[in-house]
Amino acid sequence: MSDTRQSLSDLADLAGGQPVQGDAPAPLSQEPVTPLREQQIDAQGRAYATGRRKDAVARVWLKPGTGKIEVNGRDQAIYFARPTLRLVINQPFDVADRREQYDVYCTVTGGGLSGQAGAVKHGIAQALTRYEPALRSAVKHAGFLTRDSRVVERKKYGKAKARRSFQFSKR
Template structure:
C-alpha cells in the first residue's frame, strides 16, 4: 500500500499537481453513522407508471384465462370472497381441495382473501386445466381492478400464460413418443 502512495506522489511531482488521496481511504466511512455510498454511472430508473383501472359498467374487472385446452372468462368485483364457476360454488365445481388451493393462490399472494367476489365461466379441458385457467383469469382481472398488485402477482408468475400443452401423437408410434414393442426376431 505504501508503494502505491509513493508512486502517486512521484506522479504528482512530475505533473506539478497535488497527489490524490489513496483509494482505500476513500472507501472507508468517516464515522460510525456515515457509510460511503458506492458511486455508479448507471442512470437512475424511475419506477414503472401504474396502469389504469379497467372496469365495466357494473364496476367489475374482466379478464380471460387460459391453460391447456381450457378457457375461463372471469369477472372480479368487491365482495365477500364468493367464487362462482359456471353457476356453481367452487366447493361443488372443484371437489378436490388441491384445485381450490390453485384458484385461491392469487388471493393469498396479494393478501386479499375474502375481499372480492369472482364469477367465471369455463369451457374445454379437464378439471386441472380449468382450475389453471381460472387462476390465470383471476390474476389478470385482479391486476386490472387493482393495478398496484401487478408487481407482486407478476413476481409470483401468475400473469404468465402456461404454454404447456399435450404433445401430439405421431404416426409410427404408439403415443407421442412411446414406440411400439420391438421384437428383435
C-alpha cells in the same frame, strides 16, 4: 489544529451552486404516485380477464364482494371438489392479501380439472391487476400473470403415443 472538514453546504458553495454528486434532487410535487396502468372496469363495475392453461380457457369477471367464487354456475367447492384445486384458485388473493374481498364469476371450457383450475387462477390474477393496478408487481413477482404454455404433445403417425413406438417383435 485547523479543522479541515467541510459540511455539504460548504462543498456546494465551492462547486459554484451546482449540486454535489449524492445530493438528491428536490421532489417536484407532493402528489401520490399513480400506477403506470389504469383501472379497466366495465359498466357493471367488474374487471374481466381471460385465463388459459393447457387446453382450458377461463373467462373471469371480478367485482368487490364477500369472497364468493362461482365456476360455471356452481360454487367452487362443488365444481372443484379437491381441496388442492381450490387452494390453486385462491393463490392470487393470498399473494395480494385480498382474501374474501372480491366475488368471482367465471366460465371454464376445455381440458381437465387441473388445467381448468390453472386457467381460473391465471384469469383471477389478470382480473385482479385490472381492477387494482397497484397489485400488479406483487402478483407478477409470484408468477401468476405468466401463461404456462406447456401443452400435451400431439400423437404422431406410426407411433403408439406422441413418442412411444409400438412393441418391437424380433420374430
